[in-house]
Amino acid sequence: MNDLMIYCQGVSKNYRKGKTVITPLEKLDLEVPRGEFLALMGPSGSGKTTLLNLLSGIDSPSEGSLVIAGVELAGLARRDLTKWRAKHVGYIFQLYHLVPVLSAFENVELPLLLSPMSRSERRERVTSVLDLVGLGDRMHHTPSELSGGQEQRVAIARALVADPPLLVADEPTGDLDRESASHILNLLQQLSKEHGKTIVMVTHDPRAAESASRTLHLEKGRLLETV
Numbered sequence: 001m002n003d004l005m006i007y008c009q010g011v012s013k014n015y016r017k018g019k020t021v022i023t024p025l026e027k028l029d030l031e032v033p034r035g036e037f038l039a040l041m042g043p044s045g046s047g048k049t050t051l052l053n054l055l056s057g058i059d060s061p062s063e064g065s066l067v068i069a070g071v072e073l074a075g076l077a078r079r080d081l082t083k084w085r086a087k088h089v090g091y092i093f094q095l096y097h098l099v100p101v102l103s104a105f106e107n108v109e110l111p112l113l114l115s116p117m118s119r120s121e122r123r124e125r126v127t128s129v130l131d132l133v134g135l136g137d138r139m140h141h142t143p144s145e146l147s148g149g150q151e152q153r154v155a156i157a158r159a160l161v162a163d164p165p166l167l168v169a170d171e172p173t174g175d176l177d178r179e180s181a182s183h184i185l186n187l188l189q190q191l192s193k194e195h196g197k198t199i200v201m202v203t204h205d206p207r208a209a210e211s212a213s214r215t216l217h218l219e220k221g222r223l224l225e226t227v
């Protein structure tokens with residue numbers, strides 16, 4: 001089990017809306033080895049974002065066992081889950097979610113501001129992840145001075161800066177042209193192959209899924225076999 005980043009057994013998620021119960025995920029089993037780049041596809045409403053939220057500790061399963069990086073998340077209190085998340089997971093959004101008035105450097109620095117780290121160590125970390133995503137020469141630009149692809153690279157640097165072993169990405173290329181998308185996908189591949197990051201990426205684009213090492217399909221809250 002040590003070589004597994006994600007071990008998910010019988011995981012269900014229910015939401016109650018008045019008398020109705022919605023079950024976006026039902027009895028899901030999933031194993032993801034460390035360093036795998038997994039693509040998750042499926043129609044709208046099939047539970048993809050719900051699954052990413054569970055894997056990243058934003059939400060908790062209603063049932064089942066969810067072990068990530070050796071930690072059982074199902075029983076953790078919300079406060080512990082938040083602490084766990086800060087160390088273990090980087091979240092990449094379709095629309096980047098950068099703070100518009102901050103520079104690329106300051107956006108990437110944000111997750112480190114609460115950690116007990118010296119200013120110089122912080123500066124070194126931020127600079128090195130911005131170099132890694134190829135934006136070493138743009139770190140003083142604000143998001144409006146960057147292209148969409150560059151904004152997404154800043155967002156990836158922000159997700160990486162605390163050095164989490166797991167990256168989850170919700171349609172990271174959904175708002176990009178083909179060339180910028182291909183740069184982002186190459187970068188994600190590099191992060192899994194060369195830096196050992198485990199990546200779970202939701203995508204609607206079969207071309208994007210081809211960059212991953214495995215693709216799974218969600219259908220009404222259930223996982224279908226590997227393609």
Ligand SMILES: Nc1ncnc2c1ncn2[C@@H]1O[C@H](COP(=O)(O)OP(=O)(O)OP(=O)(O)O)[C@@H](O)[C@H]1O
Pocket residue numbers: 015016017022023024042043044045046047048049050051
């Ligand atoms: N907080 C919530 N409360 C109630 N229902 C929810 C909640 N979050 C998600 N759902 C429901 O769960 C189902 C799955 O939603 P989810 O966002 O996971 O789908 P998705 O596959 O990511 O869809 P899309 O591709 O459109 O983003 C939907 O029917 C949605 O309405």
